[in-house]
Structure formats: C-alpha cells, structure tokens
Amino acid sequence: MDITTFIIAAVIKIALVVFIMLTGVAYTTWLERKLIGRIQNRWGPTRVGPFGLLQPLADGIKFILKEDLLPDYVHKGLFILAPMLALIMSLISIAVIPFGETITIAGHTTALQISGIIQAGGGISDINIGLLIILGVTSIGVYGVALAGWSSNSKYSLLGSLRASAQMISYELALGLSLVGILLLSGSLSLREIVQTQIQGSVDHPWLGFLPHWYIFPQIIGFFIYLLAAYAETNRIPFDMPEAETELVAGYHTEYSSMKFAMFFMAEYVNMFTVACLATLLFFGGWHGPQLAFLPPLLQSLLPVGYFALKVFFFIFLYIWIRGTLPRFRYDQLMAFGWKFLLPLAIANIIVTSLIVAWRA
Amino acid sequence: MVHQVLFIVFGLICVAGAINLLLQRHPINSALSLVVVMASLALIYLLLGAEFVAAIQVIVYAGAIMVLFVFVIMLLNAGEEERTRGSRVALILGVPGVIILAATVGWLLVTGSGQLGSVTIASSDFGETHAIARLLFKDFLLPFEITSVLILIAIMGAVVLGKRES
Amino acid sequence: MVPLSWYLILSAVLFCLGVFGFLLKRNIITIFMSIELMLNAVNLSFVAFANYWNTHLDKLPSGAQMVPLSGHVFVFFVMVVAAAEAAVGLAIIISVFRTRETLNVDRVNLLKL
Numbered sequence: 266m267d268i269t270t271f272i273i274a275a276v277i278k279i280a281l282v283v284f285i286m287l288t289g290v291a292y293t294t295w296l297e298r299k300l301i302g303r304i305q306n307r308w309g310p311t312r313v314g315p316f317g318l319l320q321p322l323a324d325g326i327k328f329i330l331k332e333d334l335l336p337d338y339v340h341k342g343l344f345i346l347a348p349m350l351a352l353i354m355s356l357i358s359i360a361v362i363p364f365g366e367t368i369t370i371a372g373h374t375t376a377l378q379i380s381g382i383i384q385a386g387g388g389i390s391d392i393n394i395g396l397l398i399i400l401g402v403t404s405i406g407v408y409g410v411a412l413a414g415w416s417s418n419s420k421y422s423l424l425g426s427l428r429a430s431a432q433m434i435s436y437e438l439a440l441g442l443s444l445v446g447i448l449l450l451s452g453s454l455s456l457r458e459i460v461q462t463q464i465q466g467s468v469d470h471p472w473l474g475f476l477p478h479w480y481i482f483p484q485i486i487g488f489f490i491y492l493l494a495a496y497a498e499t500n501r502i503p504f505d506m507p508e509a510e511t512e513l514v515a516g517y518h519t520e521y522s523s524m525k526f527a528m529f530f531m532a533e534y535v536n537m538f539t540v541a542c543l544a545t546l547l548f549f550g551g552w553h554g555p556q557l558a559f560l561p562p563l564l565q566s567l568l569p570v571g572y573f574a575l576k577v578f579f580f581i582f583l584y585i586w587i588r589g590t591l592p593r594f595r596y597d598q599l600m601a602f603g604w605k606f607l608l609p610l611a612i613a614n615i616i617v618t619s620l621i622v623a624w625r626a
Numbered sequence: 627m628v629h630q631v632l633f634i635v636f637g638l639i640c641v642a643g644a645i646n647l648l649l650q651r652h653p654i655n656s657a658l659s660l661v662v663v664m665a666s667l668a669l670i671y672l673l674l675g676a677e678f679v680a681a682i683q684v685i686v687y688a689g690a691i692m693v694l695f696v697f698v699i700m701l702l703n704a705g706e707e708e709r710t711r712g713s714r715v716a717l718i719l720g721v722p723g724v725i726i727l728a729a730t731v732g733w734l735l736v737t738g739s740g741q742l743g744s745v746t747i748a749s750s751d752f753g754e755t756h757a758i759a760r761l762l763f764k765d766f767l768l769p770f771e772i773t774s775v776l777i778l779i780a781i782m783g784a785v786v787l788g789k790r791e792s
Numbered sequence: 793m794v795p796l797s798w799y800l801i802l803s804a805v806l807f808c809l810g811v812f813g814f815l816l817k818r819n820i821i822t823i824f825m826s827i828e829l830m831l832n833a834v835n836l837s838f839v840a841f842a843n844y845w846n847t848h849l850d851k852l853p854s855g856a857q858m859v860p861l862s863g864h865v866f867v868f869f870v871m872v873v874a875a876a877e878a879a880v881g882l883a884i885i886i887s888v889f890r891t892r893e894t895l896n897v898d899r900v901n902l903l904k905l
C-alpha cells in the first residue's frame with residue numbers, strides 16, 4: 266500500500282467516523298431526553314419533527330446562533346482554549362478504536378479502524394499501545410475542565426473545576442487498575458488483539474463449554490470497577506459533582522455560552538461513547554457475535570459492525586438509565602468511595618487474577 | 627528525510643515551550659508551556675521507537691504530575707510573579723556557569739558528531755512493552771521494588787505535610 | 793536518519809533552559825517546574841542513547857556489556873522518582889504557603905541574616 270492511497274483512505278475514514286460519531290452524539294441527546302422523559306412519566310421532545318427527531322438539529326442551530334458571551338475579567342486565551350481542548354482530546358481517542366475486521370469497497374480493502382493498516386501478508390496491524398493512548402488522552406482531557414473553571418474567574422466555576430480535577434485524577438487510578446486483569450488474560454495492549462483473543466478463545470475453549478470467551482465472565486469485578494470509575498471520569502450522574510446544578514449552578518461551564526458550551530457538551534457525550542466502545546472491546550468481545558449464514562454476503566461483512574454498534578448502544582442506554590434512576594453522591598462520599606473501596610478492590614482483583622494466570626501457566 | 631523534518635518541528639516546539647516557561651510571569655502559563663514541552667517530547671520518543679515510554683510520558687508526566695501542578699496553582703490562587711532582587715550568587719556564579727557548560731557541551735557535540743553516528747526509526751519490536759517488562763521484572767527487579775517503597779514513603783510524607791495541624 | 797548529536801543538543805538546550813529557570817525565576821512553583829524540565833531533558837538523552845546502542849552495538853569497546861533497552865527502564869525510574877518528588881514538593885509548597893502566605897522564594901527568608 267503506497268503512501269497516497271493510505272492518506273486518502275485515512276482521510277475518508279476520519280471524515281466518516283467523525284461524522285457518524287457527531288451524529289450519534291446528537292441523537293444520544295435526543296434519546297436521553299426521550300428516555301428520561303418516559304422514566305419520569307413525561308413525553309420528552311415531541312414538537313420538532315416526528316417524535317421530536319429533528320430536535321438535535323434545532324438545538325445545533327440554537328447553539329450556533331446564540332450570542333457568544335465573553336465575560337469581563339476572564340483569562341481570554343485559556344477561556345477560549347479550554348472547550349476546544351476538551352472536545353479535541355475526546356475525539357482523538359476514537360482514532361485507535363477498532364470497529365470490526367476489514368471491509369472491501371470497490372476492490373480496495375481497508376481496516377475498520379482509523380489507525381489500522383492492512384499489512385502485506387493480509388493481517389491487520391494495529392497501534393500496539395492503543396489502550397495506553399486512550400488512557401493518556403483521557404488524562405490530558407482533564408486540562409480542559411481544570412482550565413475552564415480557573416479561567417472563568419468565578420467561584421462556582423473554580424469550585425466545579427477543582428472538584429472535577431480531583432475526581433478525575435482519583436478515579437483514573439481505579440480505571441487504569443481495573444483494566445490490568447484484562448491485560449493479564451490477553452497479554453496485549455492492542456485493542457484489536459484483545460478482541461482477537463476473545464474471538465479465538467470462543468472458538469477454542471468457551472467458558473463452561475457454551476459461554477463465549479468474553480472477559481466479562483472472569484473479570485466481572487474488574488468490569489464493575491471500570492464502569493463506576495468511567496462514570497466518574499465522564500462526570501455523569503451519580504458522580505456529576507463537578508456540575509451539580511443544585512449546588513454549583515453548572516460547575517466549570519457556568520460562564521460558557523453558545524458554541525463554547527456546546528463543545529463541552531459534545532466532549533461529554535463523545536467521552537461517553539469512548540467509554541462504551543472500550544467496555545465493548547475489552548469485556549464484551551468487541552464485534553464478536555453469532556454468524557448468520559443465510560444473509561447476503563455484503564450484510565454478513567457488515568454484521569460484526571452491527572454487533573459492535575448494538576453493544577455500544579447498550580452501554581449508552583445504561584448511562585441514561587442510571588441517570589434517570591440514581592441520585593447524586595455527596596463529594597466526600599465520592600472521594601471515600603474511590604480511594605477506600607474501588608482502589609483496594611481493583612488491587613485485590615489484580616492479585617487474584619495474576620495468581621490464577623500464574624497457576625494455570 | 628521525514629524523520630529529520632519531524633525531529634526539527636517537534637524539537638523547535640520543545641525549545642519554544644521551554645523558553646516560554648521562562649518568559650511567562652504567571653505560573654499557570656508556565657505550567658501549560660511545560661505541558662507542551664512534555665507532549666512534544668513524547669512525540670520525539672515515538673520517533674526514537676520508544677512507544678511505551680512515550681505513552682507513560684503522556685500519562686504520568688503530562689496527565690498526572692502537571693495536573694497536580696495546575697491543581698496546586700488553582701488551589702493557592704497564585705498570581706503574577708513578583709519582581710524581587712533574587713539571589714546574587716545565582717546571578718554571578720550560576721548564569722555564567724550554565725553558559726560555559728552549554729557552550730562546552732555544544733562544542734563537544736558539534737565537533738564530535740562525526741564519530742557518534744546517527745539514530746534511525748527503530749524496528750517495530752524495539753521498545754515494545756513485552757521487552758521492557760521482561761527487563762524491568764527480571765534484571766531490574768530490586769530497583770523496581772525499591773522505587774515502590776520510595777513511592778510509599780512519598781505518599782506518607784505528602785499526607786503528613788498536607789495535613790492541617792489542629 | 794538523524795545524527796545522534798541533534799538529539800543530545802536538544803537535550804542539552806532543554807537542560808540549560810531548566811537551569812536558567814531554576815536560577816532566575818522567583819516563584820517557588822515555577823522553580824519546581826524548571827526541575828521537572830531538567831529531568832525531562834535527561835530522559836530524552838536516555839531514550840536517544842537506547843535507540844543508538846540498539847543499532848551500534850559493534851561500536852562498544854571489547855568486553856563491555858550493554859542492554860540497549862535499559863535506557864527505557866531508566867526513564868521509567870526517573871519518572872517514578874519525579875512523581876514522588878512532585879507529590880512531596882507540592883505538599884511542602886502548600887505548607888509554606890500556609891505559614892508564610894507567599895510563593896516568592898525571596899520572601900521566605902526568616903533564617904537569613
């Protein structure tokens with residue numbers, strides 16, 4: 266594969282994935298309002314289009330047309346930089362996420378992953394530190410929140426961002442440690458390879474003879490730690506202390522309006538997608554699912570992507586469901602929960618997993 | 627060719643960030659320029675085939691240590707740096723000393739670069755996580771354990787220092 | 793192909809800028825950041841030398857032993873030490889600020905004649 270076709274394919278893939286992702290984000294907001302509405306015995310958006318389906322579009326137009334306020338006495342450069350940083354960092358992590366095996370369009374085969382390359386022998390090569398890249402990019406994303414609050418020069422924003430950065434640093438530890446069990450079992454940091462070991466394992470030796478070889482079964486504790494820590498990382502209910510409307514107005518984005526606010530909003534939802542994709546890839550076998558032999562070949566080649574999307578949708582739904590169900594924690598409860606419960610549990614999980622892996626080897 | 631261009635670009639970003647760190651009066655601007663230096667250093671590590679080191683550079687340095695700095699700056703609400711006279715010893719002895727050091731090292735490197743040879747973009751298995759792990763947990767096991775004790779001591783020290791006396 | 797000396801010069805430049813920051817800045821947090829800059833400069837030369845020895849093992853004097861990857865392991869240790877140092881150092885800065893209410897090193901001079 267020469268360099269020009271590689272760049273053209275990469276640009277097309279990036280444009281397509283970003284388009285799908287942002288559309289997905291827009292419709293997740295619609296889905297969230299609709300579902301929360303039904304949970305609370307309301308209708309949710311109904312006016313704009315059938316079932317309110319054009320509501321995201323109307324929201325987008327509203328965000329663009331609103332006046333972009335720049336309050337007095339803010340630190341101008343950082344105030345503008347912060348939302349961009351948050352959005353860019355959340356979008357970068359999608360580059361390493363694989364969505365499926367390969368796809369052949371008009372005789373040209375390409376990997377279903379922005380950073381995946383088809384090798385000469387036909388295998389797909391992936392970034393071999395994909396998981397670390399996602400963790401690194403997430404940890405840089407903290408700056409967006411921290412700087413937004415500090416540069417706003419408002420006490421609600423500052424309190425919100427202090428809470429947010431403390432919370433994100435604390436839960437990053439539990440998040441990282443909860444994934445070590447998976448790394449011990451699969452022996453790789455490449456996301457594609459982790460999925461590959463799960464698919465291969467399902468063929469060779471399924472759990473208990475019939476369950477797919479997904480890592481959710483041996484790593485159920487790791488999965489729950491990951492899910493809780495990821496909810497705290499994305500600042501979602503029940504861990505949405507940084508924006509806690511009832512205490513802090515809106516936390517770190519109190520002073521933001523118009524498109525700058527929309528960027529924070531989009532960053533939050535893109536982060537939700539990243540968390541959902543990662544949970545799917547690491548714990549639920551990625552694009553693995555039953556093969557349906559009666560379908561036409563084109564649909565069969567798209568089936569794995571469908572399974573992937575279905576699993577991601579399940580996690581997005583879970584996010585919304587939990588938001589409609591649980592109240593907010595108190596700040597000290599949150600910190601104590603992270604440090605005194607999740608972190609020791611994650612370490613215990615690593616010790617038990619590594620003992621089992623060593624015993625079986 | 628690509629290697630050289632990328633090195634020059636990221637090297638210039640590094641140096642510009644470091645100079646900006648010195649010129650800025652507000653600590654938060656200095657901290658952010660240090661983050662820029664660290665991020666472009668991570669990219670230079672990737673050029674050298676050190677992918678694992680590049681990843682932990684971003685996670686540990688840019689993502690954890692510098693966030694801690696920014697957090698402390700925000701917490702103490704540190705304002706612009708005051709202009710005070712500064713240390714006379716540092717000005718008289720330190721600055722010329724550093725200039726002499728820099729000139730000597732630069733001269734040695736420029737004259738000796740012919741003997742040194744060059745660096746290539748390494749083959750993919752160099753700097754791989756498996757190889758580093760094998761080295762770290764076999765040959766460097768004792769230093770590794772000692773650093774974990776060091777970290778533990780540092781945690782306890784930070785807790786004791788940070789606690790308010792009642 | 794980039795000469796090794798380019799990497800070493802970049803490392804030296806960053807190190808010297810770090811020393812300048814350490815000598816000339818008056819804010820204790822910025823001084824601390826200059827130290828981190830110096831550590832980073834040293835890490836760069838470790839990584840550059842690791843790559844260099846990976847392809848130039850024949851240049852070693854006879855009898856000398858060398859594991860090129862140990863450069864990466866050293867960077868790992870430097871980062872661990874830097875993390876420990878940052879935790880303790882920032883705790884010290886916070887307690888200095890609590891007692892003296894300043895971050896300027898020239899104003900923390902009770903023991904000076």
